[in-house]
Amino acid sequence: MKKKWLVILLVLSMVTFLWGCGKSSSSGGKSSVLEGGASESATQLEYWTFVELHGQHFQKMLEKWNAAHPDKQIKLKVTVMPYDDMHNKLSIALQTGQGAPDIADIEVGKFPDFLKGTPQLEPLNDVIEPYKDTIVQSRLNMYSKDGNYYGAPTHVGAALAFYNTEILEQAGVDYTKIDTWDDYKKAGQQVYEKTGKYMGTADTSALWQASMMLAEQGKDFTDDAGNPVVNSPELIKGLTILQDLQKSNVLATIAGGQPDTEEAYGEFNKGNYASMMMPFWIMSRFVNYMPDLKGKIAIAPIPVIEKGQPRSYGGGGTGTVVTKTAKNVQLAKEFVAYAKLSLDANIEIWNTLGFDPVNMEVWSMKDVTHNPDNKFIQYFKNNPFDVLNEIKDGIQQIKSTPASPTINNVLGTTALNEIFEDGKDVTEALNEAQKQIEQQLQ
Amino acid sequence: MVKRFLYSQKVAPYVFVLPFILVFLLFWVYPLGSSVGMSFQKITLGQSASWVGFANYAKLMGDGIFLKAVMNSVVYMVLTIVILVPFPMLFAVLINSKWMWAREFFKSAFFLPALTSVVVAGTIFRLMFGEMDTSLINSFLGLFGIEPIKFLKGQTTGFIALLALATWRWTGVNMLYFLSGLKNIPEDYYEAASIDGASSFQKFTRITVPMLKPTTIYVITISIYAGLAMFIESMMLWNGNNSPKNIGLTIVGYLYRQGIEKSDMGYAASVGIVLLVVAMAINLAQLAFTGMFKKED
Known part of the structure; x- marks a missing residue:
């Protein structure tokens, strides 16, 4: 009796084994x-x-x-x-x-x-x-x-602000008047009251916004020696500003966690968010993935904490x-x-x-940057290079160091989610992130 | 001489098991041995390796993310066993019962999900459990006036999605195991029980369940390993190995993150060895507990 069972189990396990062999997935790419x-x-x-x-x-x-x-x-x-x-x-x-x-x-x-x-x-x-x-x-x-x-x-990859002028006009907001985050907050509250839409996103899965906030204050995720410092007063201040904007219904988290994802393209294309601050290359995503926004998007320098701060950084x-x-x-x-x-x-x-x-x-080069046949020029309301030349001298750099992949991972999977999804205290979240990063880098 | 060798009854068994032994040595023993070796090394890009003793293991013990991954894997394993043993057994008994109609249809319907690729299934489940109010699950919940839930951003809701995927995919397979087990229970037992006036429920608990024990042990054994080694499901559900707050990170996912994504092969090897030890310990304990090592009578 038991022998027979053994045979059956053996056959079953062989079947599973062979079957496992057949399931190889090929992902050779194109x-x-x-x-x-x-x-x-x-x-x-x-x-x-x-x-x-x-x-x-x-x-x-x-x-x-x-x-x-x-x-x-x-x-x-x-x-x-x-x-x-x-x-x-x-x-x-x-x-x-x-x-x-x-x-x-x-x-x-x-x-x-x-x-x-x-x-x-x-x-x-x-x-x-x-x-x-x-x-x-x-x-x-x-x-x-x-x-x-x-x-x-x-x-x-100079970061710029991209505004959906259709939504802003409905709310009676003039984006050219937005210089600081305070201006942005007022504009955003107006947008939320008038249209029920959010001014922008609170990013949980990428560090574009965090980098932007650091760059404005002339800081980085690492110190001069390349050691991670993610609980710096500057980052705490930057993320606190963003968290405050989220609490005031100016920012909201987005499906996908950040603007440069498939889910987020859809949300923006539907006109659910009125702005994003992203590196220059996001323009190609607008043209390719957000066709409904053609002719509605205006480009401007990103808001700063205090006037006179650098207005861009190179991202990605x-x-x-x-x-x-x-x-x-x-x-x-x-x-x-x-x-x-x-x-x-x-x-x-x-x-x-x-x-x-x-x-x-x-x-x-005017003939290159203002070529009327260029699909990127045709898509946006104003010329991107006009804005770019305006902020040209203030483009900050976020260093890429051996610690960067770990910093990206810990902030992008854990800390930013805790801050913007769970409403956790910024200082606390960043202190924990710092500890985790140091532990990972041992 | 050659002929005598070929026809020798003593040699023949060894010739027959030789292919398996070779495969076993080449694809199991050798990689295992080199993994154990690697787990004591620091290996960097450019093929340079240095011995670091127990440094990798020491680091593992204090690694919060690793502990989180172990927790996730163990919870997933336990929950899949809780779901994927009783329910498939029940379905098998139902399908096997005399009054069941369209038996073959239900058999294949239950089994079909196992034939789809995890990659496809995971992607579909990700879309179904999307956080937008237009995603399938949320629009269904919307009918009852429930606000959209960000399924894949929370620990509990994320696991609901993960378990839904596992249940959908494996119920049919486990059910087939139980069906084949049921076929081997002699009809006489049930007849005898009927004559003695046993109810259907009594027959199920007193005859079916005990007689299915070998199958149950087998299913639990493979479920323990499959649960602890789960990776692709989580990777597809979260569209990558980095789920928010690591809610979907598994032991193998962590191994993949360290070894492949961060090219720290030594550390990844130690993660693998820990997985092996944990899986082995749980399996042996389970088998000993269920009496599989007792001599056959």
Whole structure:
């Protein structure tokens, strides 16, 4: 009797086992080979990215490169993978020394993890040198370690305020009069009273707002030595202002936790929130994901705590890297520098991607920045570069340090949720976060 | 010589088990051994590793997020067992009963969710449990005048979503185990019981449940491991490994965060070893308690 049972259980467990084998999920991402007018003998390089649009930019630059360098032609195999997937796969490939692409995009939030120990990336110093004087230095520093530059930056990511003028007009608010958070609060209360809509979001899953508040006060998440200080009086003050705005019905949390998520695009597109303060690149999200707001969004500098404070900071970023295992390191490096840092590349980065290029000369090229055929120009009520040039000298930088991924994680999953979802005391939440970060970094 | 070897009755069994032994050594013993080794190392990008003794384990003990992950996994495991043993057993008995109609339909209907990919199911459940008033669950609750709930942002509500997903997905599988167990209970027992005047309920508690014991033990055993090792469900439900306040973080999720996302393989290995020890201890205790190690009579 018992023997029979054993056999049945054995068979059952084998079935489960085999069945488990069959459930392998494949997530290979989307690949395509860009020819870019290259001849048969061209070298094929592999490029991984987590943003499909970046591939389009590389396609344009590839055509130019192949036309200009007939002796060094390139075919580019572009593979687009989801954000987490791509970074995780790249990390494993670099760790094992197998299967990494020649060129890859690494997001600034993940970059410090790739610089740990001996970076398995090629220093780009020699190919960056010719362009170094034309681009914003702080954006290069984000991807550097011990004097070596490992990533070619994509944009400045200057934070701006985006106002839905349709809602503001209904409430009788003039956004151009908003200079400080006090002004913003009054405007927001008016919007809530008149329309029942919220002025903006209280972000729980990203640090855009926290960074903004620190940058205005000339502070950072880390001290000069790179040690985390998230319970600084400045951050406490900044988040307290935001929490007060939330309590006054000016801000509210949003599905997705922050404006740059699918759920939030929908909420904004429906006109449930009247403003967001986000880095420049959010413009491409407006154009691609919030079509109903076309012609309604006006751009302005972000409000400050006290007049005279800096009115922007560089947020987000992607560094394009060349891996140590690249087939032709020198060729890959030259191409990356050409495709990301040359003047042509900077102009294309605006045209195709709608980003604020790291070569600030482009910012004042009227024919580029005021081109009426440009879809980004057509979408917004006023010209983004007019605002950008106005705040140009006050763009602060939030440092990227080895502690940054941990800081992002602890604040973005725990502290901000406690503050804005549970209404926890800001000082208390940040003190706990500081403790947790220190513990994690041991 | 060769022929004698091939036809030898002594050698044959070893030849037959050899593939399994090889697979077991290569894909189980070797990785386990190297994980144990790694858990005593600090490994950084660029393949450099140094021995750090028990530093990883010492850090684990004081790691609040790890303890949170262990809590989540254990609570999830206990709750899945509480739900996924009695209910599938009950459904199996109902489907197996003489008066059941459309038996095959219900069998396949219960089993169908197990065939869908966790990725798809998790994504659908995330949308269903969305915090907007237009999401499926909230619009249903809205019919009763209940305000929209931010399911995936709270501990209890998050677990409700997680358990709903697990229940939907695994009820059918466990039910099949119990069905096959029921088929092996001789009809005579029930007849004899009927003659003695036993009620249906008495038959269920006195015959069905005891006779299903081996199946129940098997289901509990796999549920303990599956519960402790759960990861993809949480990852898909929260669209990533970072749920708000880590309400959905599991032990494997933490291992993934440390090893893959932060490329701290040594620390991740120690998380894995702790998981193995915990799962093994609970399973052995459970098996000993239910008398699986007693000699067969």
